[in-house]
Amino acid sequence: MIEVKQVSKRFGTITAVEDVSFRVEAGEVYGLLGENGAGKTTTMRMMATILQPTEGDIEISGFSVQKEPVEVRRRIGILFGGDVGLYNRLTARENIAYFGSLYGLEQRRLQERIDSLSQMLEMDSFIDRRVGAFSRGMKQKVAIARTLVHDPDVILLDEPTTGLDVTAANIFRRMVGKLQDEGKTILFSSHNMGEINKLCKRIALIHKGRLQFAGGLDTLRERFGIADLDDIFMAVVEGSEA
Ligand SMILES: Nc1ncnc2c1ncn2[C@@H]1O[C@H](COP(=O)(O)OP(=O)(O)OP(=O)(O)O)[C@@H](O)[C@H]1O
Numbered sequence: 001m002i003e004v005k006q007v008s009k010r011f012g013t014i015t016a017v018e019d020v021s022f023r024v025e026a027g028e029v030y031g032l033l034g035e036n037g038a039g040k041t042t043t044m045r046m047m048a049t050i051l052q053p054t055e056g057d058i059e060i061s062g063f064s065v066q067k068e069p070v071e072v073r074r075r076i077g078i079l080f081g082g083d084v085g086l087y088n089r090l091t092a093r094e095n096i097a098y099f100g101s102l103y104g105l106e107q108r109r110l111q112e113r114i115d116s117l118s119q120m121l122e123m124d125s126f127i128d129r130r131v132g133a134f135s136r137g138m139k140q141k142v143a144i145a146r147t148l149v150h151d152p153d154v155i156l157l158d159e160p161t162t163g164l165d166v167t168a169a170n171i172f173r174r175m176v177g178k179l180q181d182e183g184k185t186i187l188f189s190s191h192n193m194g195e196i197n198k199l200c201k202r203i204a205l206i207h208k209g210r211l212q213f214a215g216g217l218d219t220l221r222e223r224f225g226i227a228d229l230d231d232i233f234m235a236v237v238e239g240s241e242a
């Protein structure tokens with residue numbers, strides 16, 4: 001479960017996130033939608049205890065990011081978009097193992113986890129190769145596996161399909177389905193309505209740091225009286241500029 005409670009984040013005079021609240025139930029796949037600069041990454045960094053909220057609080061499985069950051073960190077896996085920051089001279093397996101050891105996983109359990117993730121993400125053909133020569137999509141898969149190695153309850157995926165081709169994006173979506181079957185809580189951000197629509201029934205839509213909507217996609221359609229989700233997104237973006 002993720003509960004965002006009236007959270008704001010300011011960087012000096014810049015307000016990145018302002019008074020945002022929404023709730024993701026345990027076992028739910030939830031979308032965080034917003035255009036570039038909306039505040040998605042900032043919100044997720046606060047969930048991951050990398051940034052402290054200026055105001056408000058976030059609870060992860062009942063633990064406060066402000067008061068119980070260690071408990072929170074143990075329960076979350078986070079994947080940030082952009083440069084995934086792998087060690088090029090290590091193999092995929094070694095990269096994932098290094099992360100797992102930081103979480104204190106013992107060797108046998110660690111190797112079991114890596115084997116099962118490698119299978120799930122269809123990485124078996126390159127799991128023991130050095131990542132230096134990997135394509136972007138291959139690296140993204142390693143980064144996803146690294147995010148999941150300690151079997152977190154709450155998974156935060158910041159624009160996870162960036163750089164993935166159609167096949168890899170499909171593998172990713174199947175993986176999200178499996179994680180949901182395991183009862184994981186998944187929040188995933190995107191600036192792409194179509195992408196969100198494939199995976200989530202409920203979303204939070206933020207624009208310029210402010211929450212525009214939180215709830216079911218059906219409710220969103222009803223509220224705007226527009227069937228096409230991309231058109232709704234455009235209406236929100238343009239409406240706030242008017
Ligand atoms: N460390 C920082 N210092 C100052 N401003 C910041 C910092 N981090 C983010 N911001 C600002 O906060 C706002 C929200 O940024 P954020 O990265 O959260 O957006 P985003 O929704 O993830 O966008 P994108 O889709 O481009 O990744 C932007 O105006 C950004 O410039």
Ligand SMILES: [Mg+2]
Binds near residue numbers: 041
């Ligand atoms: Mg971002």
